[in-house]
Every structure is written in C-alpha cells, then in structure tokens.
Amino acid sequence: MPQSMKQNEMFLYRFNKARNRATDWAWKLLVYVLVTGISFVILYPLIRRISMAVKAPVDIYNPTIYMVPVHFTLDNIKQALDILNYWPMLGNTIVFVTVMTVLQAASCALAGYGFARFVFPGSNILFMLVVLTIMVPMNTLMVPMYLHFRSFDVLGAVGLFSGKDGINLLNTYWPSIITSALANGLKSGLYIYIFRQFFKGLPKEIEEAALIDGAGAYGTFLRIMMPNAVPALMTVMLFAFVWQYNDTFYASLFMSDSALMSIKVASLPADTNQYLPGLLGLATGAETRADPNHVAMIVDTGILLAIAPLVLMYLFVQRYFVESVERTGVVG
The missing domain is CATH 1.10.3720.10 (MetI-like)
Structure with missing residues (x-):
C-alpha cells in the first residue's frame, strides 16, 4: 500500500509538472503569435513602401506580383530624390x-x-x-x-x-x-x-x-x-x-x-503629377495626366525617404528612449 501511494504521488507530480510545462508553452506561443501579429501590422506599411520603392512601373499591372517585384529598379528613389x-x-x-x-x-x-x-x-x-x-x-x-x-x-x-x-x-x-x-x-x-x-x-x-x-x-x-x-x-x-x-x-x-x-x-502628389509627364517626354498641359499608379509609387517612395531619418535615429537612441520613458513614468 505505501508503495502504491508513493507511485500515485510520483504520477501526480509528473502530471502536474507536464501540465505546468504545457501551460507555459501555450502562454509563450500565444504571446509569440500576438507579438508577431502586432509587429506585422506595424511593419507592413514600411515593408510595402520598400517594395514599391524598388519596383519597376511595368510590375504595377502584373497580377502575379504582390510584394517581391520581378523587375528591380532604383529609378523611383532617384525620381523621388529629385522631386523632393x-x-x-x-x-x-x-x-x-x-x-x-x-x-x-x-x-x-x-x-x-x-x-x-x-x-x-x-x-x-x-x-x-x-x-x-x-x-x-x-x-x-x-x-x-x-x-x-x-x-x-x-x-x-x-x-x-x-x-x-x-x-x-x-x-x-x-x-x-x-x-x-x-x-x-x-x-x-x-x-x-x-x-x-x-x-x-x-x-x-x-x-x-x-x-x-x-x-x-x-x-x-x-x-x-x-x-x-x-x-x-x-x-x-x-x-x-x-x-x-x-x-x-x-x-x-x-x-x-x-x-x-x-x-x-x-505636396508630393501634385509635384509628381507635374514632374512625370516631362520626364516621360509627354506634352505638358491641363489635359496631360501621369499614370496614377506610377504617381502612387513615387509618393510611397518619397514618404519612405522622409521617414528614413527618424527610423535611423530611433535605431541609435531606442535604448536611451526606453530608459528615459521608464524613469519619467510616461505610459499609455
């Protein structure tokens, strides 16, 4: 009888240990999924603009292309630098x-x-x-x-x-x-x-x-x-x-x-509408309009260039920023 009770206690101990370990892994998995999802929501606009910045205009109307372009180019970046x-x-x-x-x-x-x-x-x-x-x-x-x-x-x-x-x-x-x-x-x-x-x-x-x-x-x-x-x-x-x-x-x-x-x-969309027809050798005038999808590519690239200094700054000062916010009690 004592031997049987000892075996039961050992079984319960192992069962509780396995259950606690499974619970911990479940919580870690849930946290991982939530962090991954939130990170994707935050980073998706940035990833999309990076994709648009290196995508050639010919890829706009290709339905098989979503994020990774087939024809890589730096023309969008050069044009955005020129317009800005x-x-x-x-x-x-x-x-x-x-x-x-x-x-x-x-x-x-x-x-x-x-x-x-x-x-x-x-x-x-x-x-x-x-x-x-x-x-x-x-x-x-x-x-x-x-x-x-x-x-x-x-x-x-x-x-x-x-x-x-x-x-x-x-x-x-x-x-x-x-x-x-x-x-x-x-x-x-x-x-x-x-x-x-x-x-x-x-x-x-x-x-x-x-x-x-x-x-x-x-x-x-x-x-x-x-x-x-x-x-x-x-x-x-x-x-x-x-x-x-x-x-x-x-x-x-x-x-x-x-x-x-x-x-x-x-004012980047309006400036791009004026810039692209002359770049492509089109006649300028009230009836001349640039391809709106091409304009959107340049605008996205310009926005990416505009936020790039802030992203670089944050990469260097993020540790000091987190420490300062924690010590000042700024939350929410």
Missing part, C-alpha cells in the same frame, strides 16, 4: 527641427520646474490651463494664431512707434521660434507636464543643500536640477524632434513656402 530636392531640404529641416527642439526643451523645463517648486497665487489655476492646452484641438487655434502672427505686435509697441498694425511674420521661421522659446509651441503643454511631474519626484533636500552653499534659483536649476533631469530631458527632446519633424499644422499655417520635409511631402 531631398538632401538640401533634409539639411534645412534637421537644422530647423533641432533648434526648435532645444528651445522647447529649455523653456518647458524652466516652466515645469517653476510649477513643481514655486508656490505663488494662481499657480494651480495656471497649471490647469497648461493641462487644458493638451486637450484643446489645434484646429480651434488656427484663426487666432494666424491673425496674431500676421500682425504681430507686443503690447502695441509696433503700432505706437511706427503707426502700423504690426509686423507680418508669416512665411518666416519667427512664429515657431517665438512659440517654442516661450513654452507655447507644438505639444508644449505635455512637455511642461512631464517636467513638472519629474521635478516633483526629486527630493527637496537637494535644492536646500544648494541654497545653503549659496546657489540661487537659476543656479540650482542649471547646475543641480537639470543634470538630474536627463531622463525627462531625453524623453521631451525625442518627442519634440519627432513631432516637429512630422508637423504639418504649424508648418503649413506659418511657413507654407519654407523648404521643410513635412510641407514638401504634403
């Missing part, structure tokens, strides 16, 4: 986006530090208004912002000394520079919120020790708080760079004639 004037425009865009990112990070860090550490009358109301800027659709601000920078004036000073209604800053970089430097640019409300939450999590003893050593408010901010805020700073700068690079709202509203990537990509 890619390299000069990319350099101009990166310089502009970098300057705006630095201005936004600096101004929003200072504003977030002020909300986190200084108590003054109406501070909670002001911060609530900052949070509201995150929820207000940008389209509702289009008309007032356009009118403001079309006749830009500071406390009526321009009208007082020149007699004019203001200075027209449209089709210049000044509207973006001014809004970014004053923590009122693209997504600035979110950046102020990130910095405020991060600074509130730092111990006040650090600042108290700096004040005892003779550091003022700005010295404490620059020499003590900012070096400790590298995770939040990294998160904000990456967000600001990507969103500023992809921005079409402010760019089309204030700088419609500027050589920026987002503006040029938005």
Whole structure:
C-alpha cells in the first residue's frame, strides 16, 4: 500500500509538472503569435513602401506580383530624390527641427520646474490651463494664431512707434521660434507636464543643500536640477524632434513656402503629377495626366525617404528612449 501511494504521488507530480510545462508553452506561443501579429501590422506599411520603392512601373499591372517585384529598379528613389530636392531640404529641416527642439526643451523645463517648486497665487489655476492646452484641438487655434502672427505686435509697441498694425511674420521661421522659446509651441503643454511631474519626484533636500552653499534659483536649476533631469530631458527632446519633424499644422499655417520635409511631402502628389509627364517626354498641359499608379509609387517612395531619418535615429537612441520613458513614468 505505501508503495502504491508513493507511485500515485510520483504520477501526480509528473502530471502536474507536464501540465505546468504545457501551460507555459501555450502562454509563450500565444504571446509569440500576438507579438508577431502586432509587429506585422506595424511593419507592413514600411515593408510595402520598400517594395514599391524598388519596383519597376511595368510590375504595377502584373497580377502575379504582390510584394517581391520581378523587375528591380532604383529609378523611383532617384525620381523621388529629385522631386523632393531631398538632401538640401533634409539639411534645412534637421537644422530647423533641432533648434526648435532645444528651445522647447529649455523653456518647458524652466516652466515645469517653476510649477513643481514655486508656490505663488494662481499657480494651480495656471497649471490647469497648461493641462487644458493638451486637450484643446489645434484646429480651434488656427484663426487666432494666424491673425496674431500676421500682425504681430507686443503690447502695441509696433503700432505706437511706427503707426502700423504690426509686423507680418508669416512665411518666416519667427512664429515657431517665438512659440517654442516661450513654452507655447507644438505639444508644449505635455512637455511642461512631464517636467513638472519629474521635478516633483526629486527630493527637496537637494535644492536646500544648494541654497545653503549659496546657489540661487537659476543656479540650482542649471547646475543641480537639470543634470538630474536627463531622463525627462531625453524623453521631451525625442518627442519634440519627432513631432516637429512630422508637423504639418504649424508648418503649413506659418511657413507654407519654407523648404521643410513635412510641407514638401504634403505636396508630393501634385509635384509628381507635374514632374512625370516631362520626364516621360509627354506634352505638358491641363489635359496631360501621369499614370496614377506610377504617381502612387513615387509618393510611397518619397514618404519612405522622409521617414528614413527618424527610423535611423530611433535605431541609435531606442535604448536611451526606453530608459528615459521608464524613469519619467510616461505610459499609455
């Protein structure tokens, strides 16, 4: 009898062990399937554009071709580079986006530090208004912002000394520079919120020790708080760079004639329709239309070239980005 009980216990132990192992494998398989499916959904547009970029126009109407082309070519990439004037425009865009990112990070860090550490009358109301800027659709601000920078004036000073209604800053970089430097640019409300939450999590003893050593408010901010805020700073700068690079709202509203990537990509279909007939030796005119499928190939290639710098940047900074997001508590 004891021998039989011992055998039963051994059987139950092996059965439970096999069942737990099967459950673990089932969960791993489920997670693998889900991750694979989500990854495919995310990567499919990129894979499709890569396929279109190296596909010859003759393959468009071949029903047997889906993703892998029969006739490989780099003509689509060359034509997209030519239409976009890619390299000069990319350099101009990166310089502009970098300057705006630095201005936004600096101004929003200072504003977030002020909300986190200084108590003054109406501070909670002001911060609530900052949070509201995150929820207000940008389209509702289009008309007032356009009118403001079309006749830009500071406390009526321009009208007082020149007699004019203001200075027209449209089709210049000044509207973006001014809004970014004053923590009122693209997504600035979110950046102020990130910095405020991060600074509130730092111990006040650090600042108290700096004040005892003779550091003022700005010295404490620059020499003590900012070096400790590298995770939040990294998160904000990456967000600001990507969103500023992809921005079409402010760019089309204030700088419609500027050589920026987002503006040029938005007009890429029209530019391609004008470019292809001349390339193919067709007569230009109102009745001349390029092959819409060929146009779509060039547009897809141009979009791929536009997002390529962001993809390369993410490949190099993804580890720092994940660490910074984790340490700042930005989720969702």
